[in-house]
Amino acid sequence: xxxxxxxxxxxxxxxxAPLRRVTFAHDAxxxxxxxxxxxxxxxxxxxxxxxxxxxCDAAGQAATAALEPGEALFVxxxxxxxxxxxxxxxxxxxxFGTKHLGLSLQAWDAxxxxxxxxxxxxxxxxxxxxxxxxxxxxxxxxxxxxxAACALPLAEAAVAYARGLVARSAAExxxxxxxxxRAVRQYVERNLDAGATRERVARxxxxxxxxLSRVFRDQGGTTFSDxxxxxxxxxxxxxxxxxxxxxxxxxxxxxxxxxYFLKVFKKRMGRTPTEYRLSVRARPxx
Numbered sequence: 392x393x394x395x396x397x398x399x400x401x402x403x404x405x406x407x408a409p410l411r412r413v414t415f416a417h418d419a420x421x422x423x424x425x426x427x428x429x430x431x432x433x434x435x436x437x438x439x440x441x442x443x444x445x446x447c448d449a450a451g452q453a454a455t456a457a458l459e460p461g462e463a464l465f466v467x468x469x470x471x472x473x474x475x476x477x478x479x480x481x482x483x484x485x486x487f488g489t490k491h492l493g494l495s496l497q498a499w500d501a502x503x504x505x506x507x508x509x510x511x512x513x514x515x516x517x518x519x520x521x522x523x524x525x526x527x528x529x530x531x532x533x534x535x536x537x538x539a540a541c542a543l544p545l546a547e548a549a550v551a552y553a554r555g556l557v558a559r560s561a562a563e564x565x566x567x568x569x570x571x572x573r574a575v576r577q578y579v580e581r582n583l584d585a586g587a588t589r590e591r592v593a594r595x596x597x598x599x600x601x602x603l604s605r606v607f608r609d610q611g612g613t614t615f616s617d618x619x620x621x622x623x624x625x626x627x628x629x630x631x632x633x634x635x636x637x638x639x640x641x642x643x644x645x646x647x648x649x650x651y652f653l654k655v656f657k658k659r660m661g662r663t664p665t666e667y668r669l670s671v672r673a674r675p676x677x
Contacts (some may be wrong), residue, residue: 440480514560
């Protein structure tokens with residue numbers, strides 16, 4: 392997430408001019424095998440390396456483009472490009488879908504002929520957003536002789552506008568994640584005896600188990616399983632300061648049976664529940 396936003400921030404800085412040129416893809420000739428052709432407009436910005444592509448020009452003649460850092464390829468709907476993937480390159484791609492903006496940050500390693508980890512972001516875009524007017528204008532410019540001169544400010548404006556949309560979406564997602572994290576923590580702490588699991592808790596809050604795990608990793612720096620285990624052991628430690636039977640403590644802490652509780656407690660604490668209870672009672676303050 393930070394990577395995509397950091398790249399977009401480069402377009403927001405005062406005095407920054409990361410874009411130097413915009414090259415257009417066309418559809419005057421059929422896409423070759425392996426050509427990238429989708430019904431949505433795309434803007435691919437080279438951050439590092441060389442992004443070499445086979446294209447066709449407005450007359451349908453074969454063409455090539457070797458884009459370097461600061462250069463971008465604009466691909467209008469149904470137009471196509473065929474990347475050569477013959478050099479290391481890092482790309483920031485924007486996909487302007489119907490009421491949706493998708494962004495991806497990816498790097499191609501020509502030596503291993505493989506992509507590294509891809510970071511993706513997305514956000515909703517209102518149907519009347521000015522972003523679509525900018526994209527529509529860019530799509531029309533590909534047929535104009537003076538396209539290069541007009542395309543650069545339009546592309547920069549589209550990227551800057553996209554940056555604002557993504558930043559607001561990220562902030563809203565952060566607020567939702569923080570609220571969900573707090574609510575789940577409270578729910579689990581109050582319902583340990585209900586046999587809480589990641590799947591059950593996710594279903595209770597109407598999210599997927601994977602999303603719940605991601606929220607706990609992002610908000611708490613831990614896994615949901617570790618949080619649940621810590622809650623169970625923490626509650627067990629407090630109850631071991633009382634005279635409650637081990638079977639009752641195990642049940643209250645959500646363990647399926649006493650033996651499993653003994654095993655987990657000893658693994659976490661380095662001693663059995665009985666040994667822990669005796670050590671608590673042996674303290675002077677006790």
